[in-house]
Amino acid sequence: SQKIEQNSEALNIQEGKTATLTCNYTNYSPAYLQWYRQDPGRGPVFLLLIRENEKEKRKERLKVTFDTTLKQSLFHITASQPADSATYLCALDSNYQLIWGAGTKLIIKP
Amino acid sequence: KAGVTQTPRYLIKTRGQQVTLSCSPISGHRSVSWYQQTPGQGLQFLFEYFSETQRNKGNFPGRFSGRQFSNSRSEMNVSTLELGDSALYLCASSPLERGAKVYEQYFGPGTRLTVT
Numbered sequence: 245s246q247k248i249e250q251n252s253e254a255l256n257i258q259e260g261k262t263a264t265l266t267c268n269y270t271n272y273s274p275a276y277l278q279w280y281r282q283d284p285g286r287g288p289v290f291l292l293l294i295r296e297n298e299k300e301k302r303k304e305r306l307k308v309t310f311d312t313t314l315k316q317s318l319f320h321i322t323a324s325q326p327a328d329s330a331t332y333l334c335a336l337d338s339n340y341q342l343i344w345g346a347g348t349k350l351i352i353k354p
Numbered sequence: 355k356a357g358v359t360q361t362p363r364y365l366i367k368t369r370g371q372q373v374t375l376s377c378s379p380i381s382g383h384r385s386v387s388w389y390q391q392t393p394g395q396g397l398q399f400l401f402e403y404f405s406e407t408q409r410n411k412g413n414f415p416g417r418f419s420g421r422q423f424s425n426s427r428s429e430m431n432v433s434t435l436e437l438g439d440s441a442l443y444l445c446a447s448s449p450l451e452r453g454a455k456v457y458e459q460y461f462g463p464g465t466r467l468t469v470t
Binding site for chain 2: 278285286287290293333335339340341342343344345346
């Protein structure tokens, strides 16, 4: 069956360190993968999109990798700050719609 | 540009009633998608409209329906409400062009629906 999985447990990171979140999928062949941030009670906010032929994408302190052989994407936040605390969702395309992971809650401790 | 707006923000309904939610996309965006979000199920795709045509539909019963107007504004309707319909309903617009596959989505704040 098709699955997209993110760490269900919260990730606690010390301020200033690099946070790494994982998104694994099975039985999909996405052309691209996206990462979003969601704060409580709000809609998700688009962060980054990476295509299947791209290995890495960067935006300020954010970095995304996409390994289509491992069927995995890693999302990194360097020099993390308490304001980065949120739930991070990955989404991939399937038949012209987005399929979403359940999200990983990231907590950055001062 | 103004962001995606959704009305109302909060709604309390009784089982058996029906509800209509509204979404205004970002100006120029012709694609509008609707999602249901619950703590247990995460983001579940309801349907997507592009230029007034429904192009995709998720695995939801026929009680969930939607439409899009010529100005790209969209509405979704849920009839015969059930307790399990209590959720955050999110609308997202996209700068997707017809035939294009790659797109990011811009979400509204959502409508929190509570069914009692």
